[in-house]
Amino acid sequence: MKRPLRTPFFEIGVKNYIYGDDVLKMALHAEQCAEKYDIDVIMIVPYTEIRTVRQNTKRLFVFAPYMDTLRPGRGMADVLPEAIKAAGAEGVVINHCERPMSLPQMKATIDRARELDMYVFGCADSIAETQALAQLRPDIINPEPNELIGGGGGVSDKAYVEANIRAVKDIYEDIIVEQAAGVSSPKEVYDFIFAGCEATGAASGIFRAEDPYQMAEAMIAAVRKAKDDRNAANNS
Numbered sequence: 001m002k003r004p005l006r007t008p009f010f011e012i013g014v015k016n017y018i019y020g021d022d023v024l025k026m027a028l029h030a031e032q033c034a035e036k037y038d039i040d041v042i043m044i045v046p047y048t049e050i051r052t053v054r055q056n057t058k059r060l061f062v063f064a065p066y067m068d069t070l071r072p073g074r075g076m077a078d079v080l081p082e083a084i085k086a087a088g089a090e091g092v093v094i095n096h097c098e099r100p101m102s103l104p105q106m107k108a109t110i111d112r113a114r115e116l117d118m119y120v121f122g123c124a125d126s127i128a129e130t131q132a133l134a135q136l137r138p139d140i141i142n143p144e145p146n147e148l149i150g151g152g153g154g155v156s157d158k159a160y161v162e163a164n165i166r167a168v169k170d171i172y173e174d175i176i177v178e179q180a181a182g183v184s185s186p187k188e189v190y191d192f193i194f195a196g197c198e199a200t201g202a203a204s205g206i207f208r209a210e211d212p213y214q215m216a217e218a219m220i221a222a223v224r225k226a227k228d229d230r231n232a233a234n235n236s
Contacts, residue, residue, distance in 0.1 A: 001117065002090065002117055002118070002119060003061070003090065005040055005042075005061060005119065005139075005176070006040045007040075007176060007198040007199060008193045008197065008198055008199055008200070008223050008226070008227050009039060009040040009041065009061075009198075009199045009223070010039055010040075010041050010042070010189070010199065010200065010201055010219060010220050010223045011041070011042040011043075011044065011121075011142075011178060011180060011199060011200070011201025011202075012026070012030055012041065012042070012043045012044070012201060012202065012203070012216060013044045013180075013201060013202070013203035014026070014043065014044060014045050014046060014049075014203070014207075015044075015065070015098075015203050015207075016046065017203065017204070017207035017208075018207060019046060019048070019049070020049075023045055023046065023049040023052075023053060024049065024052055024053060024056060026043075026212065026213070026216065027043055027045070027049075027053040027056065027057055027060060027062075028056065028057065029213050029216060029217070030043055030057075030060060030216060030220070031057045031058070031059050031060050033216065033217045033220040033221075034059040034060065034220070035059055036217075037220050037221055037223070037224040038224070039220050039223050039224050039227075040059070040061065041059065041060055041061065041220065042060075042061040042062075042063055042091070042121070042201070043060050043061070043062055043063070044063045044064070044093055044121075045062060045063070045064075045065075046065065047064060047065070047079065047084065047087075050062055050064060050084060050087040050088050050089050051087040051088050053088070054087065054088025054089070055088065061090050061091060061119070062088055062089055062090055062091075063090065063091040063092060063093060063119065063121060064079070064084040064089040064091070064092045064093070065092075065093050065096070065099070066079060066092065066093060066094070066096070066099050067079045067080070067081045067084055067092050067109065067112070067113075068080070068081070068109075069081070069105075069108045069109055069111075069112045081112045081113065081115075081116055081118075082116065085116045085118060089118065090118060090119055091113075091118050091119030091120065091121055091139070092109070092113055092118055092119070092120060092121065093121045093122075093123065094106050094109050094110070094120060094121070094122050094138070095122055095123045095124065095133065096123045097123065097125060097144075103132060103133075106122065106133065106136055106138075107136050110122075110136050110137070110138055119139045119140065120138035120139050120140070121138065121139065121140045121142065121178075122136075122138040122140065122141050122142070123141075123142045123143075123144060124141060124142070124143045124144070124164075125143075125144070125145060126143075126145075127143070127160075127163055127164060127167050130143045130164050130167050130168060131167050131168075131171065134167065134168045134171040134172060134175060135171060137172050137175065138175065139175065139176060140175070140176045140177075140178055140199070141164075141168055141175055141176070141177055141178070142177075142178040142179070142180055142181075142201075143160075143164035143167075143168075143179070144179075144180060144181030144182075145160070145181055161179050161192070161195065161197065164179075165177050165196070176198045176199060177197065177198055177199075178197065178198065178199035178200060178201060179192050179197045179199075180199075180200050180201040180202065182205075183200055183201065183202045183205050183219075184202065184204070184205035184209075185205070186215075186218040186219050186221070186222040187222070188200075188205075189202075189219045189222040189223060189226070190222040190223075190226045191226075192226075193222070193223050193226035193227060193230065194226040194229055194230050196230070200223070202215075202219060205219075206219070
């Protein structure tokens with residue numbers, strides 16, 4: 001059974017900004033922040049670091065950046081789902097713009113992840129793609145315009161955010177909707193969560209910062225503050 005993932009949560013995408021021991025250092029820092037602010041944190045790490053990060057953390061949700069759908073046997077260089085599960089991955093990303101998939105590929109990957117009781121974190125570029133992906137019922141959808149990924153292009157505007165949340169929830173209410181494309185500051189994190197988003201996250205916004213550790217903590221702290229402020233506003 002999957003560990004429950006509480007919302008709002010924060011997601012750290014390592015991509016290839018760091019590698020080796022630096023991934024573990026960031027994971028340990030994120031673990032401390034998750035404890036300090038009582039916020040769940042997903043960390044999407046390179047395949048080579050999944051086992052090390054999982055064995056050295058308790059609070060983090062460790063996700064793989066991709067997987068193929070083959071089964072044990074032949075398949076040189078393919079990413080075997082059972083292998084990343086055995087290494088400690090609790091979830092997998094599908095259809096990121098840097099590793100796009102067709103809808104049949106997405107469905108096959110979701111089916112394999114379900115066999116292994118893994119979370120599926122799906123990405124979508126447009127409202128139409130978000131709706132198509134939602135029909136496949138991944139656990140999490142991150143609607144992110146491709147032009148905003150990597151930072152420097154701003155973040156999704158409020159209308160886009162609200163439209164995507166409605167598009168998903170009208171199909172399956174239980175799918176978690178994250179908004180993360182272009183996030184580069186704690187204020188943007190706060191604004192997304194306070195506005196009602198169930199999760200947000202960053203990759204370049206953290207790893208291109210002058211102090212990535214400080215930025216990661218500030219963003220996780222912003223999730224906590226936005227959650228508390230939103231709850232207070234709703235109860236007033």
